[in-house]
Amino acid sequence: MKIFETNKAPNPRRVRIFLAEKGIEMEYVEVDLASGENLTPQMRAKNPTTKIPFLELDDGTCIGETVAICRYFEEMNPENPLMGRTPLEKAQVEMWQRRVEFHFMLPVGMCFQHTSGYFKDRMTPVEEWGKVSGMNAFAYFAELNTHLKESNYLVGDYFSIADITLLCAIDFARVVKIRPSDEYEHLLRWYKKVSNRPSYTS
Ligand SMILES: N[C@@H](CCC(=O)N[C@@H](CS)C(=O)NCC(=O)O)C(=O)O
Numbered sequence: 352m353k354i355f356e357t358n359k360a361p362n363p364r365r366v367r368i369f370l371a372e373k374g375i376e377m378e379y380v381e382v383d384l385a386s387g388e389n390l391t392p393q394m395r396a397k398n399p400t401t402k403i404p405f406l407e408l409d410d411g412t413c414i415g416e417t418v419a420i421c422r423y424f425e426e427m428n429p430e431n432p433l434m435g436r437t438p439l440e441k442a443q444v445e446m447w448q449r450r451v452e453f454h455f456m457l458p459v460g461m462c463f464q465h466t467s468g469y470f471k472d473r474m475t476p477v478e479e480w481g482k483v484s485g486m487n488a489f490a491y492f493a494e495l496n497t498h499l500k501e502s503n504y505l506v507g508d509y510f511s512i513a514d515i516t517l518l519c520a521i522d523f524a525r526v527v528k529i530r531p532s533d534e535y536e537h538l539l540r541w542y543k544k545v546s547n548r549p550s551y552t553s
Contacts, residue, residue, distance in 0.1 A: 353378040356404040361523035362417045363404040371550035447505040447513035456520035458488035499537040
């Protein structure tokens, strides 16, 4: 099996860190997004959304969507679970995962796509929307900081895929100059801890 991805993008990094945490080795195929390699008919046949990462199994089955790929490996390799250990924890992980995706990662992505013009050959950037998205992403730091005042990780003392998502999104947000400022001390304390894990460099 192999994963099609690009080393610099945040969603593939979520999968790489997830697999590193689980100790799973993987073959990666680098896809050049800038030149539109993900948009070719051969790639579309495997992955109709054209977004990366996607996983191709040995029988040719392809699985797209970062969380779906992680779910596959979580089910295949249940040791060291990252998506929750109990029904309650599974629900809490999913809650934080969705919050971080919708309230931070997605607006950061919108800010990047609509202000940088990086994909202007395949979409219509709306700069104002990009700026508002960036402001919305920054505003979410306050909520995260409040939550992390009482919690070591997003879900209590349990490091999970939700932390991986937030970490990758915060690192990518630097590209559009969105960073937690010093006032967000609890968020920064969390960031220091998760970025010190060996999987960080994956
Ligand atoms: N919902 C997808 C989003 C994947 C995604 O947006 N990937 C970006 C890279 S991080 C991409 O492929 N961008 C290329 C494009 O938009 O053309 C997931 O969770 O995997």
